[in-house]
Amino acid sequence: MKKHNFYAGPSILPEITLEKTAEAIHDFAGTGISIMSISHRSKEFVAVMEEAQQLFKDLLNIPEGYSVLFLGGGASTQFAMVPYNLLGKKAAYLNTGAWSTKAIKEAGLFGEVEVVASSKDKNFSYIPKGYVIPKDADYFHITTNNTIYGTEIKSDINSPVPLVADMSSDILSRPVDVSKYAIIYGGAQKNLAPAGVAFVIIRDDILGKLDRAIPTMLNYKTHIDKGSMFNTPPVFAIFALLQTLHWLKDLGGVEAMHRINEKKA
Template sequence: MKKHNFYAGPSILPDVTLKNTADAIFDFAGTGVSLLSISHRSKEFVAVMEEAQQLMKDLLNVPEGYSVLFLGGGASTQFAMIPYNLMGKKSAYLNTGAWSTKAIKEAKLFGEVEVVASSEDKNFTYIPKDFTIPEDADYFHITTNNTIYGTEIKTDLDSPVPLVADMSSDILSRPVDVSKYVLIYGGAQKNLAPAGVTFVIIRDDIVGKVDRPIPTMLNYKTHIDKGSMFNTPPVFAIYALLQTLRWVKELGGVEIMQQINQKKAAMLYDEIDRNSMFKGTVTNKEDRSLMNVCFVMNDGHEDKEKAFLEFATQKGMVGVKGHRSVGGFRASLYNALPIESVEALVTCMQEFEKNNR
């Protein structure tokens, strides 16, 4: 039976990424040496790093004056690195879910944090609007896509202060005006690569402005100056990331990727809205994530949650159980998920409705 991978992360990767990376484990770049055993200083891997950095710039039209970094530590380490490097006295945050909540907690270790708005009052099922960004903040931080709750900021905000964004789960899913941000970051294990590498797109002139001493490994300037090669980078994950970047470019870039993602998401949301057995948790359509579609059993059918999960599993659906903090169901429609998998899930939902009328 074909499996349809809806896991929220680590998540589905393109077949070509899996194949090429698996092959390189046995023979990397014709060296006769495994990717897992190659020196990060070898000319073959240096070429991988340089091509991956340039492809990220090309696909996202990154302007001059920005660096692309590939680091360890996950996005969670960035929660601390950002205020460590950028906050003098005050920062501002938009709280739209679990990850922004954790980022806020870390930022409070370094100074005053103003939460300009929060959607916690409705369990993070909407994106706050009409908030005011304080002009005395050193930066304003947003999380563009919220994997647990299924909301997404799909436009590049205008900010009177430097704008920072966690794009862990929607990077390369749509075009981004990078010039509006001083820093974009994220864990790669959603749309780019296996867990283990973190991407950072940073405007070079934003660093070096705080007075505090910064440990070497937590200082962005360290990694900018050394091109992400100050210490041993996550070689395996970066190689896989390069394969994914090549795949996106071959498809036609992020503009084409966005069209595909919009089609997949519309198909599933339309079925959720039509199907009498289910309802979406994000009711404002403009706030609905294209990457993580969250839904629950409709009123009067709550007792069938376990039955649907079992039915979906029998039909080959993998990873559709909602996050433990919210329950229900979640289908993650990342770039590499084929539209056939969405069609299979829709058919599964229709069959379940028919069987349970």
Template sequence: MKKYNFNAGPSMLPREVIENTAKQILDFNGSGLSLAEISHRAKDFQPVVDEAEALIKELLNVPEGYSVLFLGGGASLEFCMIPFNFLIKKAAYLNTGVWAKKAMKEAKFFGEVVEVASSADANYTFIPKDWSCPADADYLHITSNNTIYGTEIRKDLDVNVPMISDMSSDILSRPVDVSKYDCIYAGAQKNLSMAGVTVIILKNDKLGKAPREIPTMLDYRTHVDKGSMFNTPPVVPIYTALENLRWIKKKGGVEAMDRRANERAEIVYSEIERNKLFKGTVKEEDRSVMNICFVMNDEYKELEKPFLDYAISKGMVGIKGHRSVGGFRASCYNAQTIEGVNALVKCMKDFEAQN
């Protein structure tokens, strides 16, 4: 039986990316050594980093004056590194979910933090509107896609201060005006690579301004100066990211990824709206195209477990919703296929017919 991967992360990768990585793990560039055992300072590996960096800059149209880093620690480490390096006096945070809240918590160790708006009282079922950002904030931090709750900011905001964004679950899924951001960061395990590497895009002239001593490993300047090679980088995840970046370019770039994302989302959301068993969990205008969350309608609550079991029996993997929301979550990152979402929709229709 064919499996369809809807995991929220680590998540689906294109099959050719997995196969090409597997080949290099067996024998990297004909060296007789595995990619998993080579030195990160081997002459054959530096071109991997260089090409991956160049592709990110090309695909996202990154302006001059920005660096691209490949670091360990996940986005959660960046919650600390961001204020360490960028917070001078005051930072503004938009609270749209668990990860935004965690980022805000870390920033409070380094200076004044202003929560410009929050949808916590409504269990993060919408993106707050009609808020203002303090003009004297060093930056506004946003989480562009909320994996747990299924909301997304899919267009760059227009604000009066530089932005910093956690794009862990929607990076490279749409065009972005990088010039509006001092920093973009993303744990790669949702939309770019396997777990183990974090991609950071940062504006060089904003570094070194913070009024504090920064430990060497937590100072972005350390990694910019050494081209992500200050310490041993996650070699295999970086190579997988390179293969995925090549795949995105071959498929038409972020513009094509944007079209694919909207097409997939339209198929699933249309079925949620049509099917009498299900309902969405967030306001329509804020619905994520990456993480589609839905639950049983109240009168069919008792069918939640039977539907989950039925979907699993039909090859659907990872569609159980996060405990904060319940129900179901279909994560449709760049690698998700139309075949996959159609298979999920067929499950929903067939289960409705049976009940």
């Protein structure tokens, strides 16, 4: 009997992802070398990275002017990378749970943080409404899905300032108008791949506006310029992620997955 995992994450991955990844552990792409031993500079793995980035763009209909990154460090590292790259004077945050609370704490190290609304008063059991996003904020940050509390922002928000979203656990589960966002990020272990890789979708023109020295590894431009290959990426997790993307495409894409999720809900 197949067992099911109802943890907040990591998730149960598609059977085909497990099968293809297991095969690659012994022989990756006919090289005779394990995916766990292959050089990330090899043409075989470069092809994996490029295909995963393109398929991510295709499935989400990501417009021109955006880059897709696959990085180590998980979503928690993004809590610091976002303000390091974007926060000049003030950022606005919506506090809907444990993860947004952590993101707010990190952003406070770089400048003023205005929490426009919070559902902490009722143990994060609801998504606040009727808040005002300050127009002088450098960006507005939301966490779309709160796995601990079972709440979700189910539609895209119209923001007067650049919109940043942590979509760790609901990316590719429903259609998203990426053009409304400056940055979308998340840990892939929630529904796409084994732990170890984070995805970042970033609008290229949002960068380079701060007069601040940013450490090389925390600078988005470093990773955009090098195609997520500035240093050794999480090779194994990215290969598994590609298999899940193929599975989702064969299933019918994001629209099909959204219909399945709505039926289950």
